[in-house]
Amino acid sequence: MAQRFANLHRRAFLQTAALGAAALALPWRVSAQGAITATAVDADSALFSGAGGNVFATRSADGLILVDTGLAERADDLKVALADHFGDDRIAAAFNTHWHYENTGGNAMVRGGGGRIYAHENTRLWLDGDFYVPWQDRHYKPLPEEAQPSDTFYTGGEVTIGGRAVEYVHHKRAHTDGDIAIHFPDANITVAGDLVSVGAYPVFDYATGGWIGAFTQASERLLEAAGPDTKIVPGLGPVVGRDHLQAQTGMLTTVRERIYELVRLGRGVEEMLAAEVTKEFDAEWGDPTVFITNTYPGLWAHSYEVGRVV
Numbered sequence: 001m002a003q004r005f006a007n008l009h010r011r012a013f014l015q016t017a018a019l020g021a022a023a024l025a026l027p028w029r030v031s032a033q034g035a036i037t038a039t040a041v042d043a044d045s046a047l048f049s050g051a052g053g054n055v056f057a058t059r060s061a062d063g064l065i066l067v068d069t070g071l072a073e074r075a076d077d078l079k080v081a082l083a084d085h086f087g088d089d090r091i092a093a094a095f096n097t098h099w100h101y102e103n104t105g106g107n108a109m110v111r112g113g114g115g116r117i118y119a120h121e122n123t124r125l126w127l128d129g130d131f132y133v134p135w136q137d138r139h140y141k142p143l144p145e146e147a148q149p150s151d152t153f154y155t156g157g158e159v160t161i162g163g164r165a166v167e168y169v170h171h172k173r174a175h176t177d178g179d180i181a182i183h184f185p186d187a188n189i190t191v192a193g194d195l196v197s198v199g200a201y202p203v204f205d206y207a208t209g210g211w212i213g214a215f216t217q218a219s220e221r222l223l224e225a226a227g228p229d230t231k232i233v234p235g236l237g238p239v240v241g242r243d244h245l246q247a248q249t250g251m252l253t254t255v256r257e258r259i260y261e262l263v264r265l266g267r268g269v270e271e272m273l274a275a276e277v278t279k280e281f282d283a284e285w286g287d288p289t290v291f292i293t294n295t296y297p298g299l300w301a302h303s304y305e306v307g308r309v310v
Contacts (some may be wrong), residue, residue, distance in 0.1 A: 036074065036081040041231060041239055042187055046085050051078045052102035056191045056233050058184060060162025063090030063115070067182050067191040067233070068097055069106030072147075078106055091115040093161050095168065096149060097193025097235070098176045099126035099208065108147040118159065119149035120170055122178030126208055133207040135294055156180075169225075171195055171218035175202065177209025181222060191233040192222060196248065198237030201278070201291035204298045211298035212259070213305050216252040223249050251281045259295055260306050269296045 036050040045058035051070025055078060058065050064086060070078050083089035094110045096119035097103055104127060107117050127143045156169040167183040175194040182191045194203065195218050204210035226232060226242040233239055258277040267275075269292060278288040285291075299306055 036077050038081055038085040039238070041189060041233070045184075045187060045189060047233060047239060048078065048081055048085075050074070051081075052105060053100070053194070053235050054233060054237070055106075056189075057082055057086070058164070058187070058189075059086065059088075060092055060164045062162030063092035064088065065092055065161055065164060065166065066094035066106075066110065068103040068193065068235075069094050069110055069117075071102055072105035072108070075106040075109035079109060093118060095119065095166070095180065095182050095191075096123050097182070097191070097195075098179045099123040100176070100194070100205070103193065103235070104143075104147070107149070108144070111146050111150060116151055117149040118151045118153075118168070120178040120180050121152040121154055122176070122209070124149045124152045126176070126178065131207075133205070135205075135207065135290075135297075169221070171221065172214055173209045173211060174204075174215040174218040175210045176205045179218065181218075183225070187231075188227065188229055189231045189233065190222065190226065192235070194235035195219070195222065196232055196234035196240065196245065197285075198234045198240060198244065199286065200236075201285045201288055202248075202252070203290065204294045206294055206298035206300075210294075211302055212252065212256050212295045213299075213302055216249065216256055219245060219249040219252055247284070251278075251285065255281070259292070259299075263296075263299060264307055269293050272296070 034050055036048055038046045038048050040046050045056065048055040048057060051074040053068055053070065055070050056067040064082060079089050091110050091113055093116045094107070096117060110117055127148050130141055132139045158165060158167045165185055167185060168180045171179045171181060179193060179195055181193065181195055202215060204212055204215060223242065223245040226245055228242060230242060231239050232241060232245060255278055259272060262272055262275065272292050273289065277292070282288060
């Protein structure tokens with residue numbers, strides 16, 4: 001079975017490469033142009049759009065706490081936008097939900113101002129790595145020390161920053177292998193990064209550990225933890241509620257089982273697209289091409305979970 005899966009994986013790799021242009025046009029890869037806009041989440045918090053991925057910011061006694069830091073080329077503009085909205089650009093700390101540059105590019109700006117960067121150890125390893133991501137056709141080089149996290153961890157936990165309790169949970173091998181969701185219990189706000197997708201299908205970065213099985217489990221765990229009034233900040237797009245998590249979890253569960261069944265029959269990406277395994281969800285989630293194309297090679301290391309391949 002392992003050899004059969006390996007053969008399927010090689011075929012999926014070629015199909016993924018052929019769809020590279022579509023992958024590079026993913027909606028969460030936002031152009032570094034235009035104004036950075038702030039949308040209030042509550043009296044002390046705001047969501048900043050236009051810096052790359054979403055950047056969440058909230059007040060503390062020691063300065064602002066950020067979740068994700070946007071693209072490096074938007075760091076100066078982000079700092080201006082923070083000052084305009086909060087009347088304060090002091091950044092006490094930031095959390096990286098995962099390693100992608102849309103989420104970590106402003107790290108050097110944070111650390112240069114004396115702030116700390118919290119992230120999973122796998123996120124630090126990728127930022128310090130030299131590796132190739134085939135579905136993006138992009139080679140990544142190590143970032144300088146000042147752009148990497150200062151504080152890392154392997155599991156979930158809690159830290160107090162400027163009088164604010166911040167809880168974080170690691171969701172293994174979901175969007176990447178270093179995803180964390182951050183919860184502010186005093187405000188009932190969860191910042192989930194790319195573990196929650198709005199207006200587009202989720203993306204599984206299989207090159208750095210992401211796959212649909214763990215992503216579905218992460219969605220289920222986030223749903224279980226969310227209350228009826230929890231505000232959930234996605235990696236891109238507006239704040240959503242528990243109902244969106246419920247819809248995401250239902251979609252993933254249904255599509256995952258359809259894909260597993262086709263894989264068990266030896267089918268590949270082209271057959272999955274032809275079978276329209278996402279048909280009833282496309283109106284809400286959009287074009288499924290990259291979603292399915294990245295799902296397939298992500299299954300290669302998880303043949304036991306998928307089941308018997310014929």
